[in-house]
Amino acid sequence: MSNHSPIIPPLHDSGIHYYQTYDESLALWPVDSETFYVSTRFGQTHVIASGPKDAPPLVLLHGALFSSTMWYPNIADWGAQYRTYAIDIIGDKNKSIPTDLHGTRAGYADWLLDVLDNLGIEKTHMIGLSLGGLHTMNFLLRAPERVESAIILSPAETFQPFYQDFYTYAFGLVQPNGVENFIKWMMGDRNGFYPIFAKQYHAAVMWNDEARSVKPQADGFPYVFTDDELQSVQVPVLLLLGEHEVMYDPQSALLRASALVPGIEAEIVKNAGHVVSMEQPEYVNQRVLRFLAK
Incomplete structure (x- = not known):
């Protein structure tokens, strides 16, 4: 594990601004943390670690454009019992x-x-939201021996394809008021983002970086897993979906899963x-802690 910060390639103004908003978020x-990079064959991976170093590991995978900072409302409870690794x-x-990212x-x-090898993690619990939930399902199907259990929150596709509305709002993100429109569509009148986090989300959208804009391909993401793939799952899974999900029908996703x-x-x-x-x-x-305690 490399605990030093690698040499960051030169950032344009939008990248510098994004890094600043990340640090603000x-x-x-709410708890002590350490940040560091681990080397992989695909590049340097940034990690935020919290919780007792001798506690069982819990890997967290964030939603698209959210980054690992999105776990700030959850980390105090989970980090009290687990060594959490929020992975960008x-x-x-x-x-x-x-x-050297192929995106397959x-x-x-x-x-x-x-990442797990370089963190020295033989087997871990995992939590993923949205894009992170898709990554979690993909990983537990390909390396079930490395996953103790998995919590999948509002996964991107995975069980059901996105509505067309998702692409309409997603492609409109870079338009004037596009970020605000997307958040309003996604969250309705319920809960807005904390202003500092909303600022980071906006900066992520506006950060024009080809290396961090993976192009969709046939064997990449987003992806709806086949019946055979889903029937082959070998690890315990908890799936939580919001009743006001707008990206696909949550009831249909729940029934298929x-x-x-x-x-x-x-x-x-x-x-x-x-x-x-x-x-x-x-x-x-x-709910997550009850599931993990089984």
């Missing part, structure tokens, strides 16, 4: 530094294997939309 982290997904807008499903699983994934626990979280861990943190925090 990280100041919301390589190729997304965050502090990880991709150098197999490649992303290999990237996570490299429940019918196919062996032994899955799946439920709809009340008064929450896509970002369940930020919208209903108290409930999600405790």
Whole structure:
């Protein structure tokens, strides 16, 4: 594990601004943490670690454009019992530094294997939201021996394809008021982001960096897993979906997951939309801990 910060390639103004907003959001982290990079064959991966060093490991994978700072409402509860590793997904807008990213499903699983190996983690619990939930399902199918259990929160596709509305709002992010429109569509009138985090999210959208804008491809993400893939899951899984999910029908996702994934626990979280861990943190925090304690 490399604990030093690598040499960061020169950043344009939008990248410098993004790094500043990331650090401002990280100041919301309510417990002690350490940040460092680990080397992988795909580049340098940024990690935020918290919790007792001798506690069981818990890997956290964030949503697209959110970065690992999104876990600030959850980390105090989870970090009290687990050594948490919030990992910036390589190729997304965050502090990880991709150098040779192919963006395939197999490649992303290999990237996570490299991260776990370099962190010295033989087997771990995992939590992923949205893009992170998709990564979690992809990884537990390809390396089940490395996963103790998995919590999947509002996964990107995975069980159901996105509505067309998702692409309409996502492609409009860079337009005037596009970020505000996307957040309003995603979260409705329930819960806005904390202003500092909203500033970081906006900076991520506006950060124009080819290395951190992976192009979709046939064997990459987003992806809806096949019946056979879902039926082959070998690790315990908890699926939480928000009742106000707008990216796909949550009831259809819950029914398909429940019918196919062996032994899955799946439920709809009340008064929450896509970002369940930020919208209903108290409930999600405790529900996750109950599942992990089994």
